[in-house]
Amino acid sequence: MPWPLTGARVFLPDEGLERPAPAGAGYEVPWLLLSLTCSRTIVEMVAILWSQPTMPGIDFQQLRAEISVAEVLELLGFIATNGSGDQRYGPCPLNPTTAKQRDRRFSVNLRSGRFFCRECGRFGDQLDLWAAASKQPLYDAAVALCNRLHREPPWIQHW
Secondary structure: OOEEOOOEEEEEOOOOEEEEOOOOOEEOOOHHHEEEOOOOOHHHHHHHHHHOOOOOOEOHHHHHHHOOHHHHHHHHOOOOOEEEOOEEEEOOOOOOOOOOOOOOOEEEEOOOOEEEEOOOOOEEOHHHHHHHHHOOOHHHHHHHHHHHOOOOOOEOOOO
16 A cells, blocks of 8 residues: 655665655555655664663573572561461561551462562562562562672573
């Protein structure tokens, strides 16, 4: 389907020229061969994007295996008021102002590494807990948690 282009330029690879498209004309050309009149061409913008430094990736699966929920709870100062086996209950470390001495609203399973708070409705694993407590996005929270525990984050290795 031809697109009406205003102010567009058509690159003719056989001639090595770039010509203005006639006003009101529609062209069926591959999108890479077409550039709207602007300060940069698409090729220049792609080159700029590829040259920008990117954040290294974190292997979250490995990080979840290396850091236990018990370590995160210890950093947050969680003290269980009740529990048996791998299940612990107590005041929510994410809501310290509403926590009471014998509160059981926060539940955590040490074996599965999952938590749930009946007060605020938050749930997840140890990384989600640390991200919520530190009020950071998951990536930033994972890096901060590793730094706090004096560990190197498990970076994703590219070939």
